[in-house]
Amino acid sequence: MKKVFTISFLFCIYIHASFAQEKAVIIFPELNILKMDSVNYITNKDLKDSMNTVFVNFSPTCDHCERTIKSILQNIQKFRQTQFILTSFESLSSIRKFYFDNGLNSFADVFVGQEIDYSLTKQIKYSSFPCLVFFDQSKHYIKTIDEETNAKEILKVLKIKSK
Numbered sequence: 001m002k003k004v005f006t007i008s009f010l011f012c013i014y015i016h017a018s019f020a021q022e023k024a025v026i027i028f029p030e031l032n033i034l035k036m037d038s039v040n041y042i043t044n045k046d047l048k049d050s051m052n053t054v055f056v057n058f059s060p061t062c063d064h065c066e067r068t069i070k071s072i073l074q075n076i077q078k079f080r081q082t083q084f085i086l087t088s089f090e091s092l093s094s095i096r097k098f099y100f101d102n103g104l105n106s107f108a109d110v111f112v113g114q115e116i117d118y119s120l121t122k123q124i125k126y127s128s129f130p131c132l133v134f135f136d137q138s139k140h141y142i143k144t145i146d147e148e149t150n151a152k153e154i155l156k157v158l159k160i161k162s163k
Contacts, residue, residue, distance in 0.1 A: 033113035
């Protein structure tokens with residue numbers, strides 16, 4: 001009986017720990033991302049209320065990241081109520097090249113910057129390149145996708161109907 005209790009107790013601890021890890025990404029993060037001008041920062045004040053928010057951890061030299069971002073941009077008109085925050089640890093010059101080469105400066109709801117202190121990664125637990133972390137219009141955590149994806153899958157996660 002003691003063995004059954006011990007196993008049950010350990011199982012409960014394991015389940016609780018699993019949920020505790022998931023809860024760590026529920027809180028909408030505080031932003032402090034260096035902008036392309038290398039002087040100013042993207043903060044929560046820059047974001048619009050009542051919009052879906054997708055954080056994208058990317059590398060400017062990652063083919064998977066580039067395909068994911070290009071798919072988003074090719075379908076950007078379908079994301080009218082969504083803002084994207086693209087962050088990378090790479091050098092600001094390589095992020096800036098990616099930013100201009102892909103015309104990201106043309107989109108008001110696409111924010112791109114350099115994460116310089118790992119604070120965002122610590123808050124939302126990025127795990128790969130690319131890694132997309134989704135929040136709904138009320139800033140509640142929805143889901144994480146830690147692999148290459150496309151606009152069709154992103155629209156599904158955000159429950160946006162595409163035509």
